[in-house]
Amino acid sequence: MERLRRNLAKVEERLQAACRRAGRDRKEITLVAVTKSVSAEIAALLPALGIVDLGESRPQELWRKAEALPKNLCWHLVGHLQRNKVERTLPLVQWIDSVDSVRLLRTLDIESAKRSKSLDVLLEVNASGEQQKHGFRPEEIAPLTPLLRDLTNIRIRGLMTMAALQDPEQCRPAFKLLRELRDRLRQELGPPHAVEHLSMGMSNDFEVAVEEGATFVRLGSVLFEGIA
Numbered sequence: 001m002e003r004l005r006r007n008l009a010k011v012e013e014r015l016q017a018a019c020r021r022a023g024r025d026r027k028e029i030t031l032v033a034v035t036k037s038v039s040a041e042i043a044a045l046l047p048a049l050g051i052v053d054l055g056e057s058r059p060q061e062l063w064r065k066a067e068a069l070p071k072n073l074c075w076h077l078v079g080h081l082q083r084n085k086v087e088r089t090l091p092l093v094q095w096i097d098s099v100d101s102v103r104l105l106r107t108l109d110i111e112s113a114k115r116s117k118s119l120d121v122l123l124e125v126n127a128s129g130e131q132q133k134h135g136f137r138p139e140e141i142a143p144l145t146p147l148l149r150d151l152t153n154i155r156i157r158g159l160m161t162m163a164a165l166q167d168p169e170q171c172r173p174a175f176k177l178l179r180e181l182r183d184r185l186r187q188e189l190g191p192p193h194a195v196e197h198l199s200m201g202m203s204n205d206f207e208v209a210v211e212e213g214a215t216f217v218r219l220g221s222v223l224f225e226g227i228a
């Protein structure tokens with residue numbers, strides 16, 4: 001617990017410094033703790049430190065942790081979701097940060113219609129152009145607008161990207177691109193959508209992401225350093 005508290009305090013300082021550099025309010029940014037490297041017991045310590053947004057990249061791991069932890073947490077799926085895992089995942093999450101295909105969008109819309117709780121989704125964009133990555137290509141986003149308008153059972157809340165693992169400064173163009181795509185999509189999509197979020201920035205590059213407008217930073221290793 002003490003180690004986690006210290007790690008978090010350091011992250012918080014770095015977040016605030018990035019906000020000052022960018023002239024942003026710290027309140028605009030939500031820290032999502034990505035818990036894939038730690039146990040459910042460690043993840044369960046987070047709410048006492050004020051972290052209630054938790055993320056997992058693999059659906060099965062999210063099921064396991066979300067079912068073991070208190071129900072008042074806000075879970076994000078941040079990795080690839082296969083359609084055959086949608087039904088089991090939806091009751092456990094508030095956010096899917098990583099919607100990467102039209103087929104998945106349609107499935108989520110149909111499945112969400114059966115539920116009373118609406119689902120917040122982000123479209124994953126492969127903004128760094130790496131071959132092996134999931135996500136829409138940047139030029140695919142604008143042409144999606146008519147289809148997105150027809151999806152009324154989910155709420156499109158923004159865009160997500162994973163930068164390439166490299167010098168953080170080299171990630172800046174991908175983050176800028178994501179912000180421009182978000183700004184354009186926001187003008188095109190009315191309610192129930194509200195395209196305001198940018199989920200970008202991981203341990204390696206979160207300060208640059210905050211400078212470029214991130215509203216969710218997804219942090220794992222920097223938070224759990226030194227914790228098994």
Ligand SMILES: *Cc1c(COP(=O)(O)O)cnc(C)c1O
Nearest residue numbers: 034057078202203218219220221
């Ligand atoms: C693991 C993971 C993170 C956190 O990565 P760190 O570099 O450990 O901070 C963020 N987003 C996604 C999609 C991940 O899979």
